[in-house]
Amino acid sequence: MNVAQALASATAELATTSPEPEVDAKWLLADVLDCELTRLILDRAKVLSDVQCQQYHDFIARRAAGEPVAYITGRRGFWSIELQVNTSTLIPRADTECLVDYALQLSLPAKASVLDLGTGTGAIALALAAENPSWAVTAVDKFAEVVALARANQQQLQLKNVSIFQSDWLDSVDGEFDLITANPPYIDSLDPHLAQGDVSFEPKSALVAAESGLADIHTIARGARQHLVNGGVLVVEHGYQQGRAVRQIMQDYGYDQVETGQDFGRNDRFTSAHWRVNLP
Template sequence: MTIAQALARAALLTASDSPRLDVELLLCHLLGCGRTYLFMHPERELDAGESEAFEALLARRRAGEPVAHLTGRRGFWTLELEVSPATLIPRPDTETLVEQALARLPDGEYAVADLGTGTGAIALALASERPRWQVTGCDRVTEAVTLAERNRLRLGIDNVRFVCGSWFEPLDGRFSMIVSNPPYIDPADPHLDEGDVRFEPRSALVAGNRGLADIDLIANGARDYLVSGGWLLFEHGYDQGAAVRELLAGLGYEAVGTATDLGGRDRVTLGRWPGVADEENDNAQR
């Protein structure tokens, strides 16, 4: 089988939204090359072992297993992250949360928390762009914290730490910004039985109260952890923007607004907390 013939096998991935890209990524993983190599050497023949391994990967992808799980890697922001079935797979829409967070604070000595960090994607992206921020990522799943720390070490990012605990439980002090991509899918949503999410941890996807339970919990709790003028930012579902804005405004957050993702859908809602003594702002800027 040549590379060109392997690429043509993309026609078998009828259930995928991006069959050609899927096959390219599987081949790059298998051959240890970049996508450009595939286009430059279509005549290159796979040996027997490579062909067998490729067919096995293709079969798993046809069964619906995510490409990120098959390769163990997923690109996010400017980083390549290790992923595993213990966490959500980082997605491009979440980069909207990173963009909005970076727009709220300059590269000063600020304390920032990422709740439910998973692979560490958001925390590591923020820390890589703001070297003077001190970022804390927390997750209640031990395997996720271990994975995030492996990503940190491999990327050589020193201004972030990962701790184990549920939401605010492992945090001390106050923060100039709190970000989160929490579970926000309604347990009754039929899309949970489709696509890649079938292979991701349900606990990281679904929340009660039509998907808003964890957002409600974090929005309430963040008031005890934000400095005066500190920002809270959430990723949420495309149809939850109005509900999250109403929640934040009702809790006393100011400058509440929603940013859209690359598809023009509501994706990130944010607000600024006004009600903490000004001197605590200085204590949080480390």
């Protein structure tokens, strides 16, 4: 079987189960062949070895059963970096890059101190640290296996300006920061999307929060006030229907300049707020 035949048969096999059968077939074959996607076009006639055929067959069977491509390959591109992923935490989403883009455009000190809460793979923290080697980035997650994953990504990317440790939100965090970012769990436990598609394979610990999905955002907004410098900024990702509620939470906790940003689909996706100059 050559590359063109493998792609055609895998695309057909995924047609009824994947929203993007051809894209998935290509990513998985590129992983098996350890090559760039473009090589699949250039090497259409290349014949797969028996081992490669078997591995591709296994990958396609797992994808046909619904498993996310990123959990099958164990990696996902985010911003300018590639991250290892596993089932301990969320697969980084492209829409979270909009939060990263926003954070990078803030007027922060050259040696800004940054905290990322619920770091998961380290996506936000490591993307910011890679863009700004002079920033000191701290990243925390509640779960030891998630912290281990984020540290593995940090080591792979050789980012020396990042410190990663275990903390239940801000409980084990000391100090003040110019910027605090968070992409916390924000889905209501009864949301039907939890049982659908890639999300159904991801851990509830990364997805679900009480109080209609807003409980963790409350905790973060309340606690961040003690850890932001005067004029420091909090940026929190949330669901596309939660913009108004999150702005209200920020205002109720006394933040200024509260505004919501959109994702690539122009849906409300994150809200930023400045901690005012004089602490209460």
